[in-house]
Amino acid sequence: MLSSFLAILRRDLLLSWRGRADLLVTLAFFVVVVCLFPFGVGAEPNQLRAIAPGVLWVAALLASLLALHRLFAQDHADGTLEQLLLSSEPAVLWVLAKITAFWLTTGLPLVLAAPGLALLFDMEQGALPVLTLSLALGTPILALLGAVGAALTLGVRGGGMLLALLVLPLYVPVLIFGAGAVDAQLGGTGATAHLLLLGGGLAGALALAPWACAAALRIAME
Amino acid sequence: MLSSFLAILRRDLLLSWRGRADLLVTLAFFVVVVCLFPFGVGAEPNQLRAIAPGVLWVAALLASLLALHRLFAQDHADGTLEQLLLSSEPAVLWVLAKITAFWLTTGLPLVLAAPGLALLFDMEQGALPVLTLSLALGTPILALLGAVGAALTLGVRGGGMLLALLVLPLYVPVLIFGAGAVDAQLGGTGATAHLLLLGGGLAGALALAPWACAAALRIAME
Amino acid sequence: MLQATDLACLKGDRLLFRGLALTLGPGDMLRVAGPNGVGKTSLLRLLTGLTWPEAGEVAWHGVPVRREREAFHRALLYLGHAAALNDLLSPLENLRFACAAAGDEDVDEERCAQALVRIGLARQLDLPARVLSQGQRRRVGLARLFLSAHRPLWVLDEPFTALDVNAVAELATTLSDHCAAGGTVVLTTHQEAPFARAPQVLDLGAYAC
Amino acid sequence: MLQATDLACLKGDRLLFRGLALTLGPGDMLRVAGPNGVGKTSLLRLLTGLTWPEAGEVAWHGVPVRREREAFHRALLYLGHAAALNDLLSPLENLRFACAAAGDEDVDEERCAQALVRIGLARQLDLPARVLSQGQRRRVGLARLFLSAHRPLWVLDEPFTALDVNAVAELATTLSDHCAAGGTVVLTTHQEAPFARAPQVLDLGAYAC
Amino acid sequence: MTSPGRAAARAPEGWLRFAAPQQFYPLAGRLAPWFAALAALLTIVGLYIGFFLAPTDFQQGEVYRVIFIHVPAAWMSMLIYLVMAFWSAVGLVMNTRLSFIMSQALAPTGAMFCFVALWTGALWGKPTWGAYWVWDARLTSQLLLLFLYFGFIALTRAIEDPRRADRAGAVLALVGAVNVPIIYFSVQWWNTLHQGASVSLTKAPSMASIMLAGMLVMALAAWMYSIAVALWRVRALILERERHTEWVGEVLEAEARTAGGVR
Amino acid sequence: MQWESWSAFWQMGGAGPFVWGSYGLTLVLVAVELVLVLRRRKDTVLRLLRWRRAVGKDVRMESLE
Numbered sequence A, B: 001m002l003s004s005f006l007a008i009l010r011r012d013l014l015l016s017w018r019g020r021a022d023l024l025v026t027l028a029f030f031v032v033v034v035c036l037f038p039f040g041v042g043a044e045p046n047q048l049r050a051i052a053p054g055v056l057w058v059a060a061l062l063a064s065l066l067a068l069h070r071l072f073a074q075d076h077a078d079g080t081l082e083q084l085l086l087s088s089e090p091a092v093l094w095v096l097a098k099i100t101a102f103w104l105t106t107g108l109p110l111v112l113a114a115p116g117l118a119l120l121f122d123m124e125q126g127a128l129p130v131l132t133l134s135l136a137l138g139t140p141i142l143a144l145l146g147a148v149g150a151a152l153t154l155g156v157r158g159g160g161m162l163l164a165l166l167v168l169p170l171y172v173p174v175l176i177f178g179a180g181a182v183d184a185q186l187g188g189t190g191a192t193a194h195l196l197l198l199g200g201g202l203a204g205a206l207a208l209a210p211w212a213c214a215a216a217l218r219i220a221m222e
Numbered sequence C, D: 001m002l003q004a005t006d007l008a009c010l011k012g013d014r015l016l017f018r019g020l021a022l023t024l025g026p027g028d029m030l031r032v033a034g035p036n037g038v039g040k041t042s043l044l045r046l047l048t049g050l051t052w053p054e055a056g057e058v059a060w061h062g063v064p065v066r067r068e069r070e071a072f073h074r075a076l077l078y079l080g081h082a083a084a085l086n087d088l089l090s091p092l093e094n095l096r097f098a099c100a101a102a103g104d105e106d107v108d109e110e111r112c113a114q115a116l117v118r119i120g121l122a123r124q125l126d127l128p129a130r131v132l133s134q135g136q137r138r139r140v141g142l143a144r145l146f147l148s149a150h151r152p153l154w155v156l157d158e159p160f161t162a163l164d165v166n167a168v169a170e171l172a173t174t175l176s177d178h179c180a181a182g183g184t185v186v187l188t189t190h191q192e193a194p195f196a197r198a199p200q201v202l203d204l205g206a207y208a209c
Numbered sequence E: 001m002t003s004p005g006r007a008a009a010r011a012p013e014g015w016l017r018f019a020a021p022q023q024f025y026p027l028a029g030r031l032a033p034w035f036a037a038l039a040a041l042l043t044i045v046g047l048y049i050g051f052f053l054a055p056t057d058f059q060q061g062e063v064y065r066v067i068f069i070h071v072p073a074a075w076m077s078m079l080i081y082l083v084m085a086f087w088s089a090v091g092l093v094m095n096t097r098l099s100f101i102m103s104q105a106l107a108p109t110g111a112m113f114c115f116v117a118l119w120t121g122a123l124w125g126k127p128t129w130g131a132y133w134v135w136d137a138r139l140t141s142q143l144l145l146l147f148l149y150f151g152f153i154a155l156t157r158a159i160e161d162p163r164r165a166d167r168a169g170a171v172l173a174l175v176g177a178v179n180v181p182i183i184y185f186s187v188q189w190w191n192t193l194h195q196g197a198s199v200s201l202t203k204a205p206s207m208a209s210i211m212l213a214g215m216l217v218m219a220l221a222a223w224m225y226s227i228a229v230a231l232w233r234v235r236a237l238i239l240e241r242e243r244h245t246e247w248v249g250e251v252l253e254a255e256a257r258t259a260g261g262v263r
Numbered sequence F: 001m002q003w004e005s006w007s008a009f010w011q012m013g014g015a016g017p018f019v020w021g022s023y024g025l026t027l028v029l030v031a032v033e034l035v036l037v038l039r040r041r042k043d044t045v046l047r048l049l050r051w052r053r054a055v056g057k058d059v060r061m062e063s064l065e
């Protein structure tokens, strides 16, 4: 059991490493979206400071969203998914392995890069740990929820965008609590409540999403 | 000549129609991103009004960007592109046809939807025509520049995101003048200069991008 | 023992076949034949449990395959039209992963490399699969046969496609050997291949509606 | 007249072949043979001008193909490994578009439908290509042959793959007819096919490095 | 059939001779150390001027000494992109491999200078403006230039077939070069429209000529450094690309014989 | 001479971290680049030698233009 979990984790990490571009480029997208904002809304420092947590979180969300279609698409197209479903191991196991690898290669870099970008918006240094923590708790939820969406839209025409439409509503609560945590910290009310909620959400998603995802994949193969 | 231009235009429009979801979903993505913002940055009306043009333009830009990978990917994967390159018609012609169809199905809906969304942010009614016009001039530039990026990254590992990295710097001027036009109108200085510059940019992109794109496609087939 | 009773397959508006029954025991090799589009691939996917039949049932040792999925899939090797190759990984990595994911935990790197060398990919062990030729891609998938002798049931969809003459002959031998050792093989092909013993033929055209 | 001189093809670290020369005139049929991975597909792509040779030159009626690209491509029909089918369009729409895009402006809906019926897709004219079987997909691509008699040079990469026995025979006849009418055919295949006159064989293995 | 013509084309006279990788490889090997030495020398002189001769700035204090690295790096980053675009154009028009190799050899160095300009600017900004980053036009366009560099490098690395990588990179470099001035002016306009010139780079009204001298010397050093590094990188790339040729075989054998002396 | 003592030099009138941060990182980047560039050719030579030995002498071509 564990060994096939590890085999899949290892392979997916290896794949990201092979397509290194992919790994860096999710990050690059995040960076670029964040940097784009000032061009849209103007370079007024106070305004930028006020919208910084929201912009960072929305950008992280979009970057995760964009990476989602890669989660199963390749394996679906080349027949690997078919083989995985014919494996005698339980599907939740390898689904979880794939999601873990996905988060490690797309979510984690965002978490690590966010504080640096926050400085571009001149965010208060005291809020940086909260920003990082909120992303560290929130991006795995995005990955888990997104995986269900990705599995549901697999091979469906217009899949990529349909996916966006399906998961964005699910992402909204994460966004609210994530950006809210930073805002609360900046506003002085403390972010504990928000962060606890995010943690709870993560636990819930971890418990449910892999099952939903496995079921969706089996349906997609019909 | 013209007949093959039309044949390709017709087919790409038909394809979008078949994959209707796609068409609606670019639009849906635009809508959702715009609606996401208030959740990220908080619902303070003045602030929202101030960032409205920027948010709308950034969302339009991201929506166009996301749709880009579909421009050639399918045709590349199934061998159609190979056949097109072996056609005796000049490549610029069908490249332009594809870009036109692409804009009609992804850019135009955004242009039409934008005024409605602007009202959600309580934007001044006087600025709506300028918003629409700036998008009408700007989104074709995005499509043209994006097509070059899409052609360059075709079949390259990490393509989707690499594409984002390549084109986003090129999109910045469009974003600046587009959002700037609306801001200028709202600020009372008049948007004519911005719109003229956008128009000039469109003419330039129309003259150069299809060639660059055709060259890039030929290179991609090597 | 694979048994199908009264199978029917509906695709969109079209009933491909119905009332199809078959029983395969150890040592049997079945060739599903019929013109293009008659439903061979569809039948094979039904037999593996990847899709549900419209009517009827597939059973493995008397148990419907959907009921004891895991036991059935431990006994099954299915190679479909798609080669299940990731373009970024080398043949060796692909094969290694395919075995690990299928639950063959005793297959190590060494044995995978041997299988690939045996199937004629000695020079391509470390190339990314993307650059392989069609026939070479096909071979990577087929290398799993050498590592799956312990799986009694092999279901192969057009295994000979894109292979050159020598490879076709060698593959035919491998399949014959598997049957001789008590395995069961179900395959489709439009090509003639030099099997040791002519396989049974199921002409799907006869069940077409 | 297609002429290649001193061709060399380099893929990554591997020089597939070099010093390859060939001349094909009207009525010639050439079968490029050799084991998997020897470079047949690569050679065909060089001949069509899709890729640059590492050394040497391909000329059509004495003019390098890259120089007068349009004239050459008006004379050429190339069908590669990929079927150039869009999954959302029906065979009819796909074929219609393929002809229009290639510049065959006189091919109308009627003729396309006839070609598809002739190749055995009468019942699938309006299905989306996504649901077709492998052999049916292949046939849609091959239907272009019936509409391309005016193109003298046909370059076909494994045209017989996935086809059933009848279709193979009919395709062989079509190709023989094209040559008899003064056309030129270059093809690769690992299968035997009943050509009217045995084609010349270019054994690529002999040029391998 | 074409070989005689090709043979003739392969031995052009004069300077053009060095367009052949085979000729350029040894030349680059001979020239690079000289440029490197020159770069080291100029750096020492420049830093000496910068730190020991140039006086303290009466407005900014000592922090201004960042200028001796900041400005040369900024200039160099812009110049290198233009040079890359130039070589790309030459490559596409004349179909010479060496030109593509040149532009690819320059890109990492350009990106490095671009990053240095950003980094030093940010460190300079904190004490002078109170923030590491403001959305000033010049800074912003520098940032976008960095993205253009990253895009170029990522694209050429992601494509394995060298010929495709060459040409795709060249198209991108040209498209980017057309856009660099557009980006620059649009950013400038955007910024001034929005917030007026609340911050502008303090162009010291009377930059002491000794400061100017230090800056220029350092800029020259950056030139020499770039040339040296690019030449070295070109050598590696040429070997890689021409590995199938006779002459590379000879070079490799020669290097193997003097094993250990490999540089 | 600008500086009263070495420590004054290192402190840069309070701007030490900024100035030395700039020069320091630049130095590091330049050093890294030089090492990478010089090693790259060495690696290439070794790799190609190994490759040539592996494939034998067949690969040689007189011209590739």
Ligand code: HEM
Binding pocket: E067, E070, E071, E074, E075, E117, E118, E119, E120, E121, E122, E124, E125, E126, E128, E132, E133, E138, E139, E140, E142, E143, E201, E202, E203, E204
């Ligand atoms: C991240 C921040 C910064 C970036 C990206 C940046 C970028 C640049 C660029 C691109 C140039 C060359 C422009 C040209 O020659 O046209 C330049 C020059 C210069 N920068 Fe910066 N800069 C930054 C911060 C600063 C700061 C904080 C100062 C001083 C307060 C400064 C002072 C200068 C000066 C004096 C020049 C020379 C101007 C000239 O010769 O025209 N820079 N910078």
Ligand SMILES: Nc1ncnc2c1ncn2[C@@H]1O[C@H](COP(=O)(O)OP(=O)(O)OP(=O)(O)O)[C@@H](O)[C@H]1O
Binding pocket: C011, C012, C013, C014, C016, C034, C035, C036, C037, C038, C039, C040, C041, C042, C043, D124, D127, D131, D132, D133, D134, D135, D136, D162
């Ligand atoms: N939605 C649909 N409506 C009508 N017919 C359909 C639909 N989906 C699939 N079909 C038909 O079902 C058949 C599927 O056949 P399948 O792929 O099993 O054929 P096959 O025997 O494997 O053929 P081949 O030899 O070409 O591989 C095809 O004839 C296809 O046209």
Ligand SMILES: Nc1ncnc2c1ncn2[C@@H]1O[C@H](COP(=O)(O)OP(=O)(O)OP(=O)(O)O)[C@@H](O)[C@H]1O
Binding pocket: C124, C127, C131, C132, C133, C134, C135, C136, C162, D011, D012, D013, D014, D016, D034, D035, D036, D037, D038, D039, D040, D041, D042, D043
């Ligand atoms: N980057 C690379 N490095 C090494 N070898 C490569 C590289 N790219 C392609 N090749 C080899 O080049 C050959 C390409 O062969 P091609 O596709 O032309 O074969 P083919 O003769 O059509 O074979 P098939 O009969 O299987 O279709 C393969 O052997 C492949 O392994």
Ligand SMILES: [Mg+2]
Binding pocket: C040, C041, C042, C157, D133, D134, D135
């Ligand atoms: Mg089939």
Ligand SMILES: [Mg+2]
Binding pocket: C133, C134, C135, D040, D041, D042, D157
């Ligand atoms: Mg082939």
